[in-house]
Amino acid sequence: MISLTQIDKFFGDNHVLDKVDVAIAEGSVTALIGPSGSGKSTLLRCVNLLEIPEGGTLQLGDQTLRFDPRHKPGRDAVQRVRKQTGMVFQNFQLFPHQTALDNVMEGLVTVQKWPRPRARERALELLAKVGMRDKADAWPLNLSGGQQQRVAIARALAPSPRVLLCDEPTSALDPGLAAEVVEVLKQLAGEGMTMLMATHDLRLAAAISREAVFLQDGRVVESGASADLFSHPRDPRTAAFISTLTQ
Numbered sequence: 378m379i380s381l382t383q384i385d386k387f388f389g390d391n392h393v394l395d396k397v398d399v400a401i402a403e404g405s406v407t408a409l410i411g412p413s414g415s416g417k418s419t420l421l422r423c424v425n426l427l428e429i430p431e432g433g434t435l436q437l438g439d440q441t442l443r444f445d446p447r448h449k450p451g452r453d454a455v456q457r458v459r460k461q462t463g464m465v466f467q468n469f470q471l472f473p474h475q476t477a478l479d480n481v482m483e484g485l486v487t488v489q490k491w492p493r494p495r496a497r498e499r500a501l502e503l504l505a506k507v508g509m510r511d512k513a514d515a516w517p518l519n520l521s522g523g524q525q526q527r528v529a530i531a532r533a534l535a536p537s538p539r540v541l542l543c544d545e546p547t548s549a550l551d552p553g554l555a556a557e558v559v560e561v562l563k564q565l566a567g568e569g570m571t572m573l574m575a576t577h578d579l580r581l582a583a584a585i586s587r588e589a590v591f592l593q594d595g596r597v598v599e600s601g602a603s604a605d606l607f608s609h610p611r612d613p614r615t616a617a618f619i620s621t622l623t624q
Contacts, residue, residue: 378540381400381423385444394420399597405587406588408588410576410577410582410591418545421573442458462541462542463534465529477516478504481532503531509524523550539571548577588602
């Protein structure tokens, strides 16, 4: 469903992604793991073109974009890709002046041009799905971090994306609140939602992902089935990284 081929990304002179190849099957969950600065969040953001690569190819469904430093994809092409993705950010990114319900409705009303009654029905359905129906009228300031992240997940699901992109979805939460979010993501995985997540939380990755990709210094070091990669890594760099998180 998603294919990233020979992806290059620079920030100035910093070669953040170096000829990265990743393939994600429809209905699967893939975890991008690696130390800080390894490029995992940047790679995730390249999928929905919040970051535009300087080289390589992105295929998402029936959309294929080829990147060249002399030519950036047009706005229409970018929008066609973005419409197929939902994004869950590390720090929730909820609108503080809107209730939980309005946060979930916003994209449907403003971008998708849904009538408000239809958008409200969809938003309430998704808030119920993530266990937040009783907090529909609450302001983000009055919600815990775990509750805010669950609202953010509902918002990302609102336009029925083909793939859910999660950028460190539990890293801003303490273990108890993180567990709430893990359960929601685990439920979505069980329902066949295609997900790609950047995370340093191996408990999250092990509980949810089918595949894992270990990145270091902007390169793919090792990839494969999560159970195998976490328990029997082939590359010593992968083993060293996993050992620091499981001690």
